Amino acid sequence: DAGVIQSPRHEVTEMGQEVTLRCKPISGHDYLFWYRQTMMRGLELLIYFNNNVPIDDSGMPEDRFSAKMPNASFSTLKIQPSEPRDSAVYFCASSLAGQGVTEAFFGQGTRLTVV
């Protein structure tokens, strides 16, 4: 398995533009997480899905942020309109629920810069 795949790896956009981040989880995993990482706030959980259904989006900072998971193999995180304070590394992670170890596998991340 190729692991969790995120695209793009880097994104530079102007303030006010729409940004869409993409994630392909590991096949068979039933949990998908979106995290944002900054120096100031560390790793923040934005939203997570279980079997494609959003379970908790309380970490989504504003209505400008939205996330979807139309099927088990794809998820998007959209920011519209983007602002400079949204600049961060966004990670997608997936895991498989079970009785044993439930480690999360992270993608390489998308480094977003809003200018």
Next chain:
Amino acid sequence: GQQVMQIPQYQHVQEGEDFTTYCNSSTTLSNIQWYKQRPGGHPVFLIQLVKSGEVKKQKRLTFQFGEAKKNSSLHITATQTTDVGTYFCAVPDSWGKLQFGAGTQVVVTP
């Protein structure tokens, strides 16, 4: 939701020395995970602890879960430059939500 506090936030270590990082919770944890993130990289799972008082070792890394299951520690012996990075503890809840601590950033001086 439950939160975990990690200390110290930063750790400067001379190569060859030992150090310990701690993760503390005000509530009893069902289990706890540890991750390592290299500079410029992504978090990578190291281990999960489940049982009260559990101790697990991975080469020079020793992980411990407190008897009351409210704290955990990671001890690294004979630190090497490859140990550079940020070490996170993470707490999964019963719904599968994985909450990370603030992390301990480790810098190793040769």
